[in-house]
Amino acid sequence: MLQPAAAPRHSAPVSHAEMANAIRALAMDAVQAANSGHPGMPMGMADVATVLFSRFLKFDPQTPTWPDRDRFVLSAGHGSMLIYALLYLTGYKDMTLDELKRFRQIGARTAGHPEFGHAGGIETTTGPLGQGIATAVGMALAERAMAAQFDPKLVDHYTYVIAGDGCLMEGISHEAISMAGHLKLNKLIVLWDDNQISIDGPTSLSVSDDQLKRFQASGWATIAVDGHDPEAVAAAIAAAQKSDKPSLIACRTVIGFGAPTKAGTSATHGSPLGADEIKGAREKLGWPHAPFEIPDAILKAWRDVGAAGAAKQATWGKLHDALPAAQRAEWDRRIKGELPADFAKTISAYKQKLATDKPKWATRKSSQMALEVINPVVPETLGGSADLTGSNNTKTAGLNPVKPGDYSGRYIYYGVREHGMAAAMNGIALHGGLIPYGGTFLVFTDYCRPSIRLSALMEQRVIYVMTHDSIGLGEDGPTHQPVEHLAALRSIPNLLVLRPADAVETAEAWQVALTQSHRPSVLALTRQDLPAVRVTHTEENLVAKGGYELLAAEGGAAKVTLLATGSEIAIAVTARDLLQKDGVPTRVVSMPSFELFNGQDEAYQEKTLGPGTVRIAVEAGVRQGWDRYLGIKGGFVGMSSFGASGPYEQLYKHFGITPEAVAAAAKQRL
Ligand SMILES: Cc1ncc(C[n+]2csc(CCOP(=O)(O)OP(=O)(O)O)c2C)c(N)n1
Numbered sequence: 260m261l262q263p264a265a266a267p268r269h270s271a272p273v274s275h276a277e278m279a280n281a282i283r284a285l286a287m288d289a290v291q292a293a294n295s296g297h298p299g300m301p302m303g304m305a306d307v308a309t310v311l312f313s314r315f316l317k318f319d320p321q322t323p324t325w326p327d328r329d330r331f332v333l334s335a336g337h338g339s340m341l342i343y344a345l346l347y348l349t350g351y352k353d354m355t356l357d358e359l360k361r362f363r364q365i366g367a368r369t370a371g372h373p374e375f376g377h378a379g380g381i382e383t384t385t386g387p388l389g390q391g392i393a394t395a396v397g398m399a400l401a402e403r404a405m406a407a408q409f410d411p412k413l414v415d416h417y418t419y420v421i422a423g424d425g426c427l428m429e430g431i432s433h434e435a436i437s438m439a440g441h442l443k444l445n446k447l448i449v450l451w452d453d454n455q456i457s458i459d460g461p462t463s464l465s466v467s468d469d470q471l472k473r474f475q476a477s478g479w480a481t482i483a484v485d486g487h488d489p490e491a492v493a494a495a496i497a498a499a500q501k502s503d504k505p506s507l508i509a510c511r512t513v514i515g516f517g518a519p520t521k522a523g524t525s526a527t528h529g530s531p532l533g534a535d536e537i538k539g540a541r542e543k544l545g546w547p548h549a550p551f552e553i554p555d556a557i558l559k560a561w562r563d564v565g566a567a568g569a570a571k572q573a574t575w576g577k578l579h580d581a582l583p584a585a586q587r588a589e590w591d592r593r594i595k596g597e598l599p600a601d602f603a604k605t606i607s608a609y610k611q612k613l614a615t616d617k618p619k620w621a622t623r624k625s626s627q628m629a630l631e632v633i634n635p636v637v638p639e640t641l642g643g644s645a646d647l648t649g650s651n652n653t654k655t656a657g658l659n660p661v662k663p664g665d666y667s668g669r670y671i672y673y674g675v676r677e678h679g680m681a682a683a684m685n686g687i688a689l690h691g692g693l694i695p696y697g698g699t700f701l702v703f704t705d706y707c708r709p710s711i712r713l714s715a716l717m718e719q720r721v722i723y724v725m726t727h728d729s730i731g732l733g734e735d736g737p738t739h740q741p742v743e744h745l746a747a748l749r750s751i752p753n754l755l756v757l758r759p760a761d762a763v764e765t766a767e768a769w770q771v772a773l774t775q776s777h778r779p780s781v782l783a784l785t786r787q788d789l790p791a792v793r794v795t796h797t798e799e800n801l802v803a804k805g806g807y808e809l810l811a812a813e814g815g816a817a818k819v820t821l822l823a824t825g826s827e828i829a830i831a832v833t834a835r836d837l838l839q840k841d842g843v844p845t846r847v848v849s850m851p852s853f854e855l856f857n858g859q860d861e862a863y864q865e866k867t868l869g870p871g872t873v874r875i876a877v878e879a880g881v882r883q884g885w886d887r888y889l890g891i892k893g894g895f896v897g898m899s900s901f902g903a904s905g906p907y908e909q910l911y912k913h914f915g916i917t918p919e920a921v922a923a924a925a926k927q928r929l
Pocket residue numbers: 297299300335337338386387388389422423424425426452454456457458514528
């Protein structure tokens with residue numbers, strides 16, 4: 260049953276069609292001006308978007324970061340002109356008409372696909388299909404978690420998504436809708452652009468899923484409407500707002516609506532319509548205005564819609580200001596993304612204890628022990644694992660699970676959904692107030708990679724806890740043993756890859772990851788136990804330098820520098836003993852993070868790398884990326900093939916990653 264729906268939030272004598280046509284005109288004209296882009300989707304979804312923005316969406320263009328705004332995610336990111344037009348029309352200051360005219364040009368806010376940070380109102384970067392809807396699941400979850408942790412009146416907003424056929428065809432959508440249905444994220448509302456067209460032509464060429472049944476099977480409420488009937492769309496959104504399940508609204512639309520000969524065809528998907536077609540569309544839509552010209556009355560109606568949010572924002576501001584002082588300070592701190600004041604002290608005290616205790620833990624266990632210290636003092640962490648909780652060691656004593664309908668916990672059982680987890684973590688971080696971390700095996704970063712890449716591109720503090728980080732995992736064999744993964748991850752710009760060597764380095768790695776407010780981190784952690792190598796307490800976080808001298812040479816000027824990360828530090832340390840015994844003064848340099856080391860000044864880098872010494876790097880992964888540090892005479896001891904199944908000590912021997920091999924490689928080059 261359709262419910263009575265909200266009325267538009269403006270009193271101008273302007274019709275729904277005129278408001279929607281303003282979007283259509285801006286989309287076709289901007290794409291034409293850029294001579295590139297996707298007019299079809301914005302023209303097709305203009306009616307749905309007009310209903311959503313003019314009647315439902317809670318937003319204030321004057322305060323785009325208002326924490327309790329509704330989130331709007333354009334998952335079908337190729338239709339970027341839809342959101343750019345909406346942001347301009349509703350009065351976001353940084354989305355000017357000039358920006359629309361510069362669509363897709365270098366330096367414009369109006370990038371080919373919407374990019375987080377380019378303009379207010381762009382909640383996440385989209386374009387890789389399926390990422391938006393999966394990210395939105397994290398946003399909707401974060402909304403519930405923040406409401407549970409603070410005051411449900413302070414946090415009470417919806418997450419709306421516009422998704423296309425492509426988003427729903429992508430595998431990640433399955434993980435996302437399954438997770439949202441299970442967790443009963445009933446404030447997540449997806450508007451599906453059911454236009455039956457993708458790039459190759461009609462979707463019937465490639466897909467025959469019954470999407471409504473598919474979503475229903477995952478625990479969603481579903482409804483199908485005519486996407487060009489504003490009252491039907493409004494009624495569906497009003498009903499979805501009241502549902503106790505996440506909602507899918509299938510909006511049957513005509514791609515390129517208004518284009519006289521191309522509407523309803525894939526010709527409108529991703530190319531400018533052309534001058535003749537645009538002329539015809541103007542006639543068909545009754546839009547006689549020049550390109551980029553929006554008549555005053557229509558612009559005013561849209562601006563009124565935008566202005567209507569200010570009162571709601573102000574009411575929320577009063578609620579915020581009336582919070583007890585301590586709670587308000589905590590809320591503000593978390594929204595700003597600042598760590599608690601005593602965080603650094605806590606880590607330092609813990610490091611001091613470790614330097615005394617010298618535990619021989621696997622770094623995955625060291626990570627858990629660090630989290631046992633961190634989680635009680637950093638209440639914004641929201642942990643989880645993709646069904647490997649006991650292996651990733653991500654759950655600490657005080658963390659209760661997030662459950663359907665009860666979001667007060669701080670631990671998410673993501674299930675076997677690595678990609679969905681990574682995208683959801685992006686959404687949690689983007690939402691604000693929470694720091695997500697989640698685990699799986701390092702080898703399965705491949706399953707998360709598109710979302711990890713977006714964490715890095717969007718500069719989000721997402722922490723990937725990736726255990727079982729080499730052949731050191733042993734018997735599970737080559738399918739589970741990462742070989743090329745460290746190199747692959749190090750190649751992603753703005754991603755920190757941290758591979759700590761013992762409990763102290765792991766605590767420092769966590770401190771670094773949490774302190775980086777504009778960067779995601781991957782912690783690469785071992786399954787196997789490791790000796791303690793940082794046995795003297797330093798106040799300074801040495802991992803933050805990326806590389807540092809762990810052991811100096813003895814008995815004269817250093818002739819050899821051994822560089823290693825993580826579990827191979829222990830091998831380098833033993834190799835140093837062998838070399839020292841043979842009278843070769845040898846240093847060991849720990850290199851937990853290439854990215855951080857590369858950020859040090861040149862003099863520090865040079866000094867640390869040991870000028871004039873023979874350099875040998877040892878890492879149980881591929882050589883790629885190491886040569887920068889090795890010089891022409893340098894050597895590398897590591898992997899050049901897939902691993903194998905067997906006890907890990909034997910595997911290290913089998914693949915020649917041993918102290919003897921490292922010492923021999925050094926001597927050969929002396
Ligand atoms: C992961 C991913 N694969 C492929 C593409 C390229 N691509 C962009 S849009 C699109 C078709 C999407 O079809 P649909 O969602 O129906 O959009 P519409 O044609 O309705 O605009 C494809 C394949 C992409 N952006 N992301």
